[in-house]
Amino acid sequence: MNFLEIQFFLRGQTLPADHGYSLYSAIKKLLKENQVDLLNEDNLPPEILISSISGIPNKNGMIYLNKNSRFRFRCPAEQAPQWYRFLQNQVLDIRGHIIRLIQPRLTLPETSEILKARLVVFRLEQWNSHDAPFYFLESCKKAMEKIEVNAQVSIDSNYDGDLALRSLKVKDKNILGYGLLVEGLNNEDSLKLQCYGLGGRKHFGCGWFYPVKEEINNAA
Template sequence: MNFLEIQFQLRGKTLPADHGYALYSAVKQAVQNAGEPLTFSGNIPADVRLCSISGIPDKDGMIYLHRGSRLRLRCPVDQVQLWYQLMQNQVLDIRGHLIRLVQPQLTLPQASETLKARLVTFKLEAIDHPDVPYYFLESCKKGLNRLEINAQASIDSTPEGDLARRTLQVKEKKILGYGVVVEGLSDQDSLKLQWYGLGGRQHFGCGWFYPVREDADAA
């Protein structure tokens, strides 16, 4: 479980607020265009995690990039050099919004007793049933148990005090999820959760956990 995070500063102005799938598609296109010496067969490996990009929302489905906006990628240490070279100075087209990745930095993951994820998704039978939060938390609990992590998961709330219910657009389908807080983590389990995440669609930015102190940058 030795992994590092690469953070790329951005040159650009705006992005769609819901850009997780489009970001994945743009990175996948960069991999396919690179050809050799990459050994990924034109796909992003399963053990690579992408985080959606933070920004200032305009309440109309867009975000404005700011000085702290970053593209963040976690990968095994033996892939760092490949991703560093591939993505540096790369221009990504995210649904017509162009961003350039510059000045990459490598960071070590930091353990924290409490972690948050902006969006976690599971395969739920229905998304408008009143019991969905219950089944969602049951899925979180099962996910933590599979990872042998002893901690407590809860659904996060918005600044207005509502449940942090969010959706991810993948092609023509909207996928329901929630913001999640996990508390009571040991250092080892904190790093494990940051690596393995919870739920699906992790190539699209879902299940990306970060220390609570980063919360201000995790729009």
């Protein structure tokens, strides 16, 4: 399990707050236009994870990029050199918001006993506010058992103290999920969860785990 993370600084000003699917679409479009053989049956390889880009929200569906904003991309180590070369200095059009990927660097995910994910999604048979948290957590536990990760999971809370219910727009459909907190991880399981992610839509920014200290540093 050798994964690397590629981080890019950004040149640009704004992005849609909900940009996960549009970011993925822009990358796929570039691959097709440049005829680069990195697609897997017209999609990004399933082992690729892409993070949504952080910024300062304007409360009107948009974020302002700042010094902490990064494009982050995890992949198997053997794929990293090709992705690094291809993505460097690429210009992405995210629904009319233009960003350039600059100053790339390769890093290893850091181990942490506690990890968070902004949004994890599962396909539940039915979704209602009363039962969804139970079935969501059950799905998390089953998914973690499948990748042999042993830890405690809980739904994160938002700034108001409510369950962190969030959504991702894919074309004309809203996909619902929750922010997730995972505690009690050993070093091996911490790396495994960050490299494999959890749930679906991992090309769109979902299932991306990070150490809690990143959240503190980005808020500073």
